[in-house]
Amino acid sequence: MSFRATSREITGVMMFDLVGRITLGEGSAMLRDLVREALRGGHNKILMNLSGIDYIDSTGLGELVSAYRLIKSQGGELKLLKLNKKVTDLLQVTKLYTIFDIHNEEAQAIASF
Amino acid sequence: MSFRATSREITGVMMFDLVGRITLGEGSAMLRDLVREALRGGHNKILMNLSGIDYIDSTGLGELVSAYRLIKSQGGELKLLKLNKKVTDLLQVTKLYTIFDIHNEEAQAIASF
Amino acid sequence: MSSKPQRIEIVLETLLESITLAEEVGVRVAAAAGFDEDDQYKIGLAVHEAVMNAFQYGNEQQREKKICVIFELHHEKLVIHVTDQGTGFRLDDVPDPREDENMLVDSGRGVLLMKAFMDEFDVQVGHRGGAEVVMTKHCRTQNT
Amino acid sequence: MSSKPQRIEIVLETLLESITLAEEVGVRVAAAAGFDEDDQYKIGLAVHEAVMNAFQYGNEQQREKKICVIFELHHEKLVIHVTDQGTGFRLDDVPDPREDENMLVDSGRGVLLMKAFMDEFDVQVGHRGGAEVVMTKHCRTQNT
Ligand SMILES: Nc1ncnc2c1ncn2[C@@H]1O[C@H](COP(=O)(O)OP(=O)(O)O)[C@@H](O)[C@H]1O
Numbered sequence: 001m002s003f004r005a006t007s008r009e010i011t012g013v014m015m016f017d018l019v020g021r022i023t024l025g026e027g028s029a030m031l032r033d034l035v036r037e038a039l040r041g042g043h044n045k046i047l048m049n050l051s052g053i054d055y056i057d058s059t060g061l062g063e064l065v066s067a068y069r070l071i072k073s074q075g076g077e078l079k080l081l082k083l084n085k086k087v088t089d090l091l092q093v094t095k096l097y098t099i100f101d102i103h104n105e106e107a108q109a110i111a112s113f
Numbered sequence: 114m115s116f117r118a119t120s121r122e123i124t125g126v127m128m129f130d131l132v133g134r135i136t137l138g139e140g141s142a143m144l145r146d147l148v149r150e151a152l153r154g155g156h157n158k159i160l161m162n163l164s165g166i167d168y169i170d171s172t173g174l175g176e177l178v179s180a181y182r183l184i185k186s187q188g189g190e191l192k193l194l195k196l197n198k199k200v201t202d203l204l205q206v207t208k209l210y211t212i213f214d215i216h217n218e219e220a221q222a223i224a225s226f
Numbered sequence: 227m228s229s230k231p232q233r234i235e236i237v238l239e240t241l242l243e244s245i246t247l248a249e250e251v252g253v254r255v256a257a258a259a260g261f262d263e264d265d266q267y268k269i270g271l272a273v274h275e276a277v278m279n280a281f282q283y284g285n286e287q288q289r290e291k292k293i294c295v296i297f298e299l300h301h302e303k304l305v306i307h308v309t310d311q312g313t314g315f316r317l318d319d320v321p322d323p324r325e326d327e328n329m330l331v332d333s334g335r336g337v338l339l340m341k342a343f344m345d346e347f348d349v350q351v352g353h354r355g356g357a358e359v360v361m362t363k364h365c366r367t368q369n370t
Numbered sequence: 371m372s373s374k375p376q377r378i379e380i381v382l383e384t385l386l387e388s389i390t391l392a393e394e395v396g397v398r399v400a401a402a403a404g405f406d407e408d409d410q411y412k413i414g415l416a417v418h419e420a421v422m423n424a425f426q427y428g429n430e431q432q433r434e435k436k437i438c439v440i441f442e443l444h445h446e447k448l449v450i451h452v453t454d455q456g457t458g459f460r461l462d463d464v465p466d467p468r469e470d471e472n473m474l475v476d477s478g479r480g481v482l483l484m485k486a487f488m489d490e491f492d493v494q495v496g497h498r499g500g501a502e503v504v505m506t507k508h509c510r511t512q513n514t
């Protein structure tokens with residue numbers, strides 16, 4: 001369980017590989033810090049690889065929305081990569097898939113920025 | 114979880130390979146039936162392979178003692194094969210290792226009857 | 227399973243850890259009731275959301291206040307009650323986060339998830355005045 | 371972990387399934403408290419035995435009677451209370467199953483296992499007259 005994140009820069013895009021749970025107690029606050037840190041470092045093209053995320057609660061969904069707004073407000077973009085079935089379901093139920101740009105291929109996602 | 118048993122006869126010894134939990138709800142009653150069945154079928158040299166057993170409660174320990182007595186009363190013998198650390202601990206704490214003949218090698222266990 | 231529902235009651239303090247604990251018991255109870263893995267996850271998430279709201283809004287993170295979770299395992303359904311010691315809320319007052327104007331708001335998706343993942347969902351007034359969330363999931367297949 | 375103990379209370383019916391459920395919650399709480407896998411197993415087995423006795427002897431398998439399990443997570447120890455609605459029993463009346471004359475008796479090893487696997491073990495009279503088993507396990511390493 002719990003949450004783990006690693007970051008790497010690929011041709012100007014900051015990519016986060018996220019693993020575990022994004023919930024009130026676990027990944028949610030860390031994710032917020034991660035995004036702020038990236039913005040502070042001048043990165044505003046952010047791609048979150050969610051393939052390792054198997055659980056998001058409403059707080060985690062709220063955190064994704066908050067990150068989306070914050071990044072956009074700084075002239076950047078947040079995109080999502082590789083959602084599994086559970087996460088896809090969550091974005092469908094909440095209609096959040098309508099606001100996020102979602103990709104299945106890393107190269108394609110990077111190129112889309 | 115739960116309990117599974119398979120039996121095979123090897124040179125006059127009835128061997129039970131037991132897997133799972135021997136507890137009040139799970140393996141205990143099945144184990145009793147198994148032993149009675151074997152005795153009814155004329156088998157009174159019984160070897161229980163416990164290598165797949167990872168949990169025994171006090172009811173399960175009682176069941177082993179009960180099987181031991183029943184088999185003995187019918188002129189037979191009950192021996193145990195391959196205890197893992199947890200089961201060894203349980204037999205030590207209860208001193209039951211003093212009544213059971215316990216083996217680590219199948220061939221040796223079979224030969225000892 | 228007999229016709230009288232099996233009843234499991236958990237009383238938790240208002241602590242962050244209580245959310246996951248209740249969720250895990252929920253998954254465990256759902257598994258015992260014969261729900262498949264997908265439904266176990268959905269039931270667990272619904273419990274997680276209900277207890278999280280009790281923690282945040284109902285009991286306002288005041289540790290001494292209690293969160294009570296009751297699982298009633300009927301023959302053909304699982305009914306879950308989550309009660310807190312807050313002042314309650316009305317379902318009608320909760321905005322729909324899927325409306326355009328709410329889409330970019332951080333909060334407001336807990337009730338939606340509970341409604342989506344359970345078959346029935348309602349909020350009542352608990353006998354001590356707090357919110358009592360009552361949610362039901364029907365068993366798809368009958369089993370023992 | 372704060373200095374005030376975290377408290378989790380579970381009220382169960384007198385059903386076979388309650389034994390494993392309480393055991394699993396015990397393992398979960400022990401893990402959260404930082405006990406290693408071996409201790410988690412031992413704490414789980416102790417809860418299993420205590421609830422099994424409440425089920426069999428205390429509440430005599432009468433389903434309506436309740437079994438209450440309380441976990442108190444202190445800084446340096448986990449205290450577990452298991453209370454039933456029977457008539458109680460005295461620890462002095464429980465024979466030692468390791469004595470030669472008891473060695474081949476089927477029953478009587480539950481209390482022994484609880485004593486062996488926990489650091490402290492006692493039986494009291496619950497506030498409603500039933501047995502209240504109180505057992506404690508100390509944390510070997512401090513964590514959090
Ligand atoms: N247990 C509760 N007690 C009081 N108010 C609650 C409770 N649960 C939910 N609410 C109210 O309902 C609103 C919607 O809750 P929810 O859909 O879970 O979204 P979120 O928790 O993200 O705000 C909350 O903002 C709160 O005002």
Ligand SMILES: Nc1ncnc2c1ncn2[C@@H]1O[C@H](COP(=O)(O)OP(=O)(O)O)[C@@H](O)[C@H]1O
Pocket residue numbers: 171172175419423424427428429454456457458459464476477478479480481482501
């Ligand atoms: N909750 C209880 N209420 C009443 N009597 C109990 C309770 N728990 C244990 N006892 C008594 O203590 C005895 C020893 O219990 P135990 O060591 O668990 O062994 P076993 O359950 O195998 O008999 C029981 O036989 C019973 O007489």
